[in-house]
């Protein structure tokens with residue numbers, strides 16, 4: 001029987017650095033033929049664009065498949081399985097498949113899908129890599145006040161005070177074979193070490209916790225874990241009380257309705273750094289979790305990529321506009337439900 005194609009699931013909250021880590025992996029693939037399956041929340045295909053724009057030799061358009069139908073863990077049957085079948089049926093199947101889940105996805109339903117009859121004999125989960133935004137966790141963005149929370153729980157065990165963010169974060173940790181504490185360049189070595197130690201206590205026994213800046217890890221560390229995660233899902237169950245008996249419950253339980261996203265378009269901007277400051281202000285005012293996309297700067301032939309995670313905004317010119325391509329901005333905005341869309345649109349277009 002032919003060997004099963006190994007697949008690595010890269011999970012982690014919005015903006016943790018999944019795409020950055022994958023990009024580094026592709027740039028250092030040493031001849032491995034890696035196919036990517038990408039799923040994004042807030043549909044604009046930014047991650048696919050970034051990875052395609054990377055110009056890495058041997059990484060062709062064909063090797064990147066985008067799932068657009070919402071959150072990967074809720075569209076396993078319609079979207080994910082057929083995509084995997086297509087990949088596996090190629091004349092030369094990839095050496096390795098890497099799946100980037102949306103920042104809001106639970107990895108568990110996706111990993112379980114590897115047991116489906118159509119694919120279970122041909123592919124196996126090599127490992128679940130959970131990328132953590134070390135800076136955001138250190139700033140307490142996933143649990144507003146852990147001590148207060150613990151005190152409340154002690155007072156009333158039946159209360160579930162976890163925020164949707166905290167729940168998702170813990171479920172993503174519970175499924176991991178490897179936890180990457182990313183963005184260590186924004187932490188002191190002591191902070192990074194303390195965080196790694198703390199996260200190890202939230203993971204299953206024996207899970208490796210590694211530290212990284214800009215997702216730069218040797219490919220050999222990330223790939224080849226050989227966990228066959230799909231065969232031991234009981235150990236990786238969601239630790240919260242999600243009901244996975246039917247899809248509707250599941251969707252509800254992991255709170256898609258607690259997050260929302262929309263796209264804002266605008267014309268050319270005058271200046272990249274002034275616009276970055278404007279975006280940072282909008283993010284602060286409206287408590288936006290993630291904002292990313294592309295813009296056109298007056299007089300510049302290159303396209304401006306813009307990436308913001310919480311308060312940190314990054315801009316860079318990624319590629320020239322193609323002839324005839326619209327010189328306008330498209331930005332996807334993601335936050336907890338209840339964003340003031342009209343005000344955000346107005347502020348970003350100002």
Ligand SMILES: Nc1nc2c(ncn2[C@@H]2O[C@H](COP(=O)(O)OP(=O)(O)OP(=O)(O)O)[C@@H](O)[C@H]2O)c(=O)[nH]1
Nearest residue numbers: 014015016017018019020103183213214215307314
């Ligand atoms: N300072 C710093 N920035 C980082 C690091 N890793 C990623 N970033 C930045 O964080 C932002 C988000 O990175 P991505 O790789 O797009 O994160 P992601 O997890 O793929 O994001 P989503 O797909 O939206 O969930 C980008 O602006 C990156 O340049 C890091 O280690 N240090």
